[in-house]
Each structure stands twice: as structure tokens, then as C-alpha cells.
Amino acid sequence: AHQWRGVIREYADRLPVTEATRVITLGEGGTPLVHAQQLSALTGSEVYLKVEGMNPTGSFKDRGMTMAMTAAVQAGAKAVVCASTGNTSASAAAYATTAGLTCAVLVPEGKIAMGKLSQAIAHGATLLQVDGNFDDCLEIARKLAEAYPVFLVNSVNPARIEGQKTAAFEIVDALGDAPDVHVLPVGNAGNISAYWKGYKEYAGESSYGEGAEARTLPAVSTKLPVMWGFQAEGAAPFVAGHPITHPETIATAIRIGNPASWETAVAARDESGGLIDAVSDEQILAAHRWLSAKEAVFVEPGSAASVAGLLKMHAAGKVPAGQRIVCTVTGHGLKDPQWALRTESGEQVEPVKVANDVVSVAGVLGLEP
Numbered sequence: 001a002h003q004w005r006g007v008i009r010e011y012a013d014r015l016p017v018t019e020a021t022r023v024i025t026l027g028e029g030g031t032p033l034v035h036a037q038q039l040s041a042l043t044g045s046e047v048y049l050k051v052e053g054m055n056p057t058g059s060f061k062d063r064g065m066t067m068a069m070t071a072a073v074q075a076g077a078k079a080v081v082c083a084s085t086g087n088t089s090a091s092a093a094a095y096a097t098t099a100g101l102t103c104a105v106l107v108p109e110g111k112i113a114m115g116k117l118s119q120a121i122a123h124g125a126t127l128l129q130v131d132g133n134f135d136d137c138l139e140i141a142r143k144l145a146e147a148y149p150v151f152l153v154n155s156v157n158p159a160r161i162e163g164q165k166t167a168a169f170e171i172v173d174a175l176g177d178a179p180d181v182h183v184l185p186v187g188n189a190g191n192i193s194a195y196w197k198g199y200k201e202y203a204g205e206s207s208y209g210e211g212a213e214a215r216t217l218p219a220v221s222t223k224l225p226v227m228w229g230f231q232a233e234g235a236a237p238f239v240a241g242h243p244i245t246h247p248e249t250i251a252t253a254i255r256i257g258n259p260a261s262w263e264t265a266v267a268a269r270d271e272s273g274g275l276i277d278a279v280s281d282e283q284i285l286a287a288h289r290w291l292s293a294k295e296a297v298f299v300e301p302g303s304a305a306s307v308a309g310l311l312k313m314h315a316a317g318k319v320p321a322g323q324r325i326v327c328t329v330t331g332h333g334l335k336d337p338q339w340a341l342r343t344e345s346g347e348q349v350e351p352v353k354v355a356n357d358v359v360s361v362a363g364v365l366g367l368e369p
């Protein structure tokens with residue numbers, strides 16, 4: 001009776017589905033909202049982490065993919081396609097398998113993390129490495145879906161945004177109201193757009209469905225958060241104010257120069273009185289280490305951009321004390337674990353070797369009987 005049923009069933013009244021919809025789900029959503037003790041102590045605020053790495057395929061993409069794949073099945077599709085920096089491909093591959101559809105994914109050659117590549121292949125997707133970046137992959141995927149019988153499951157598909165907005169609902173449901181500030185990484189900009197949609201729908205009376213299915217639901221929250229988005233410095237088109245032709249960052253998840261959800265992300269930033277700023281790869285890796293070592297939350301580098309941004313704002317004296325702040329950490333650390341095995345100065349960490357006896361182990365640990 002207490003089993004979480006996935007975001008579509010949990011939030012069916014606020015999503016474009018009906019009783020008759022065949023729901024494609026792996027039980028996504030319902031992720032932990034973890035109180036970040038050290039970030040709270042540092043900032044003098046109440047900081048939480050929305051740990052999206054706890055989704056079935058290890059990233060927030062599953063929230064959108066349950067909706068996109070449900071829509072694909074409803075449309076009678078036999079095959080789906082997406083472009084990806086890795087997580088979308090892992091999610092699409094898994095959900096296509098559940099739905100019984102074939103799946104093709106286009107990824108930038110050499111620029112996706114091993115964990116994500118493994119997932120796409122394990123779930124039986126046809127994985128094509130394109131000699132180009134994510135933006136090139138997305139252009140091909142869009143053209144493919146326009147001209148050929150294949151269903152596009154990138155976030156340019158509005159079903160994806162509908163699914164992803166449920167993360168905002170969960171946060172309000174957990175906290176009892178919207179936070180003061182919401183911080184998240186920005187890449188293709190679907191997620192910041194989705195959160196803002198979710199927060200707005202929860203803050204006012206909202207109407208859903210059509211005809212006999214039409215319904216109006218009351219407001220759940222009393223306010224809206226300020227949205228803070230952070231890009232990687234070498235892939236920061238919103239900061240530049242125009243697309244970036246050759247985006248570069250170690251955070252391959254957000255190595256994107258021409259975000260598809262440009263207008264909606266700018267609207268989220270401006271309507272909320274927020275900002276979209278950039279953090280360096282060094283700041284991203286420092287936040288990655290902070291999360292692992294101080295908050296016990298293991299994320300992939302791209303995910304750490306939110307916390308890197310919060311730390312940057314704090315260092316600049318721009319985090320007002322006493323606020324309620326939620327940072328989304330978007331993907332699991334096991335997706336791209338190599339970064340944990342590097343010291344701050346970039347050296348490889350070598351595990352300590354020890355002889356096969358208790359005295360040697362005690363000696364290495366500095367223990368006395």
C-alpha cells in the first residue's frame with residue numbers, strides 16, 4: 001500500500017493522462033530530499049539536496065521518460081530516438097525496453113561517461129556515436145523524427161517537461177511550501193523550464209484535461225522560488241547570451257552550446273527574479289568533492305554544478321541567511337566514477353595495499369591492541 005507508484009500515477013491529476021492511458025513506468029520519482037548539514041552550516045540557511053540519482057536509471061531523466069514513452073506508445077510508435085550527453089540515452093533505452101519499442105540514441109563520440117554508455121547498450125539500444133557534439137546530435141535526431149517513422153523523446157517533446165515538473169511537486173509536498181531558492185544545473189535547459197512550470201502550477205489554481213476530463217485544482221503552495229541555474233564556464237550560452245559553437249567542460253552531461261529550451265529557461269530566470277550564471281570545472285569538481293566528503297551524497301560532475309553555484313554565491317556574499325534552499329543534484333556518482341579517484345591537485349588516488357593478516361591491517365590503520 002505504501003509502494004511509490006511512479007510519477008504518472010502519483011500525479012495523474014496534474015498530467016496529460018487519463019484512466020485509459022497505458023502507463024510506461026519503472027517507478028521513477030519519490031527521490032530523497034536530503035538535509036545538507038554542512039551546506040546549511042556554511043550558509044546559515046536551510047539547504048536540501050533533491051537526490052535525483054536515486055531514480056531507476058540514476059538520473060532525473062526518468063521523470064520525463066515515463067511520460068515521453070507513455071506518449072510514444074499512445075501514438076502507436078514502434079521506434080524512438082534521442083540525442084544525448086548520456087543520461088537521456090540510458091533512460092530512453094530502459095523505458096523503451098519496458099514499453100517494447102526499439103530505441104536508437106545519438107551521442108557525441110568520446111564525450112559520454114562509461115556508466116551511461118554501458119546502460120544504453122545493456123538495455124539494447126542502438127547506440128550511434130556521432131562525430132560531433134550534443135547540439136549536432138540533437139539536430140540530426142529532430143530531422144530524423146520529422147522525416148522518418150520514429151518518435152523523438154528529447155525534451156523538445158513537451159511530454160518530457162510534463163514528467164519532469166513533478167520534481168517541483170515532490171519538493172513542495174515534502175517541505176509544505178515552495179523553497180525560497182531553487183538551484184540546478186543547466187544544459188539543454190529542459191529541467192529548469194520543467195521545475196518552473198511545476199512550481200507555478202502548484203502556486204495557483206490550475207486547470208488540466210479537456211472535455212469531460214477537465215478539472216481545476218486548488219493551489220498547494222503560497223509562493224514561488226527564485227530560480228538559480230548554473231552552467232559550466234566553457235559551455236555557458238545563457239551567460240554569453242548566444243549559442244556556443246564548441247562547448248567544453250569535464251562535466252560532459254552539460255556540455256551543450258545551443259540549448260533547445262532557450263525561451264522557457266530565460267522565462268524561468270526572469271519571472272522568478274533569478275539568474276543563470278557559470279561555474280568553472282574546478283568549482284564543479286570542488287563541489288563534487290564537497291558533496292561526497294561532507295554530505296555523503298555521490299553525484300556525477302554535471303550534477304555538482306548546482307552546489308558549485310551555491311558555493312560561488314555564498315563566497316560572493318549573495319546567499320541571504322535563513323532561507324530555504326533546494327539544490328537539485330541530477331545524476332548518480334556511479335555514472336562517471338573516475339572523478340572520485342583524483343585528488344584536488346589532479347593526481348590519481350591509489351588504494352593502499354596491505355598483507356593478508358590482521359596485524360598488518362592494524363598497523364596500517366595505526367591501531368594498538
Ligand code: F0G
Pocket residue numbers: 059061083084085086087088089155185186187188189190191192253254300302303330331
Ligand atoms: N545534469 C545531468 C546529470 C544531465 O544529464 C543533464 C542533461 C543536465 C544536468 C542538464 O539538464 O539539459 O535539462 O538543462 N543531460 C541531457 C542528456 C542533455 O542527454 O542526458 P537540462
